[in-house]
Amino acid sequence: MSIMEYNGGAVVAMKGKDCVAIACDRRFGTQQTTVAMDNTRIFKIHNKLYIGLGGLMTDVQTVGQILQFRHNLYRLREKRNMSPAAFTKVVSNLLYSKRFGPYFVDPIIVGLDKNDEPFVSSMDLIGATEISDNFACVGTTEDELYGICENLWNDKMEDKDLFETISQSLLSATDRDCLAGWGSVVYLIKKNSVEISELKARQD
Amino acid sequence: MSDYNFGLTTFDQSGKLTQLDNSLKAVSNGDTSLGIRAKNGVVVATEKKPHSPLVDVEDWDKVYPIAESIGCVYSGIGADARLLVRRARKQAEIYKRGYNESIGTNLCAKKLGGIAQDFTQSGGVRPFGVSLLIAGYDAQRGCQLYQVDPTGAWWCWKASAIGKNQTNAKTFLEKRYNDEMELEDAIHVALLTLKEGFDGDVTSKNIQLGVVRESTKKFQVLTSEEVQDYLDQLS
Numbered sequence: 001m002s003i004m005e006y007n008g009g010a011v012v013a014m015k016g017k018d019c020v021a022i023a024c025d026r027r028f029g030t031q032q033t034t035v036a037m038d039n040t041r042i043f044k045i046h047n048k049l050y051i052g053l054g055g056l057m058t059d060v061q062t063v064g065q066i067l068q069f070r071h072n073l074y075r076l077r078e079k080r081n082m083s084p085a086a087f088t089k090v091v092s093n094l095l096y097s098k099r100f101g102p103y104f105v106d107p108i109i110v111g112l113d114k115n116d117e118p119f120v121s122s123m124d125l126i127g128a129t130e131i132s133d134n135f136a137c138v139g140t141t142e143d144e145l146y147g148i149c150e151n152l153w154n155d156k157m158e159d160k161d162l163f164e165t166i167s168q169s170l171l172s173a174t175d176r177d178c179l180a181g182w183g184s185v186v187y188l189i190k191k192n193s194v195e196i197s198e199l200k201a202r203q204d
Numbered sequence: 205m206s207d208y209n210f211g212l213t214t215f216d217q218s219g220k221l222t223q224l225d226n227s228l229k230a231v232s233n234g235d236t237s238l239g240i241r242a243k244n245g246v247v248v249a250t251e252k253k254p255h256s257p258l259v260d261v262e263d264w265d266k267v268y269p270i271a272e273s274i275g276c277v278y279s280g281i282g283a284d285a286r287l288l289v290r291r292a293r294k295q296a297e298i299y300k301r302g303y304n305e306s307i308g309t310n311l312c313a314k315k316l317g318g319i320a321q322d323f324t325q326s327g328g329v330r331p332f333g334v335s336l337l338i339a340g341y342d343a344q345r346g347c348q349l350y351q352v353d354p355t356g357a358w359w360c361w362k363a364s365a366i367g368k369n370q371t372n373a374k375t376f377l378e379k380r381y382n383d384e385m386e387l388e389d390a391i392h393v394a395l396l397t398l399k400e401g402f403d404g405d406v407t408s409k410n411i412q413l414g415v416v417r418e419s420t421k422k423f424q425v426l427t428s429e430e431v432q433d434y435l436d437q438l439s
Contacts, residue, residue, distance in 0.1 A: 078311065080344060086303040093302055 008179030010139035016162035054139035084111035230333035245387035279367030280334030309340030313350035321356025369401030
């Protein structure tokens with residue numbers, strides 16, 4: 001039994017043209033038992049920056065809240081929002097500071113930088129960062145997601161296509177994973193708006 | 205004003221912290237420094253008067269780079285300045301490590317102000333005997349000039365002077381400053397201002413200049429050759 005698989009769950013993020021999307025499943029379980037079907041693993045940092053976390057649910061909530069806290073103080077000090085690149089560094093440092101007693105989370109960070117360029121990055125539980133050109137996947141359904149995203153993703157997707165692609169990817173992948181699913185939430189982040197959609201899926 | 209001096213952390217009856225007033229006096233005893241913010245850059249300048257003709261002035265820096273786009277000059281006790289600059293440099297690096305971005309000038313001034321204030325409210329320490337003029341460029345606010353005092357107060361200047369000749373220098377700057385100044389004009393005015401209160405002749409060896417340009421986004425200590433060029437342009 002791996003601690004990262006104890007609660008189940010999946011998060012995926014994709015870059016589009018002038019937009020980014022991040023989606024997660026809604027299952028919260030203790031091993032085989034499903035405890036909640038309205039769970040969320042995605043936290044808003046500011047209008048153009050979101051973070052989704054796979055892994056142990058208690059650490060997902062703690063790390064998500066700590067990062068919101070840190071950003072709120074940053075905004076008071078600096079009178080501006082954090083850029084996705086700076087935020088990625090903050091998350092990485094936070095995780096590495098617990099190198100020998102880590103938070104059991106796998107974060108994915110999405111946002112639009114100061115020129116509204118799409119940004120996606122992900123890291124492991126101790127902060128090893130990767131900034132992606134295309135997509136990122138974490139959670140118990142990681143492997144399935146990688147397979148689907150690799151085939152469905154292309155670099156010409158505008159917002160509607162991006163939404164379709166990320167939704168289908170997550171739904172199909174989580175159908176194959178007994179520890180993730182029960183629907184999904186998709187955040188589509190554009191220059192002037194964020195669209196939040198709740199998708200229905202197989203309720204098993 | 206009380207004759208008693210119960211130490212730094214005690215207010216006197218008129219509500220003053222005597223040690224802080226004294227530390228400001230130490231700053232006023234120091235060599236004059238000044239800074240001017242132009243539309244496209246900031247210049248900081250300082251006197252570099254050795255206390256003996258045997259001192260090797262070439263080896264002596266009074267303009268300190270803090271980060272790639274930030275630097276400062278000081279008036280007051282040199283050793284205290286060096287310590288503050290050291291702290292500032294470290295804070296700038298910590299910020300960069302934490303956010304993958306360079307620290308803004310105002311935040312640098314804020315942190316230094318915080319450090320200076322710590323020494324006005326702790327036991328067994330004395331306040332710093334130095335004020336800093338910090339020049340820097342950041343993407344949010346462009347080129348700026350900040351002053352940090354031993355009291356921990358910090359604020360933004362368009363142009364200012366500190367040290368021995370600060371009153372006359374500030375009056376001179378008030379007359380000469382305008383919002384449309386370019387960096388080259390500001391450098392000339394800085395040199396003229398230094399000349400005003402200088403004891404003897406200004407040469408490229410007994411003053412030092414630092415410049416941050418909007419075009420390069422970098423803080424640069426001018427070499428004595430570059431300073432000589434500017435002095436030649438004056439005459």
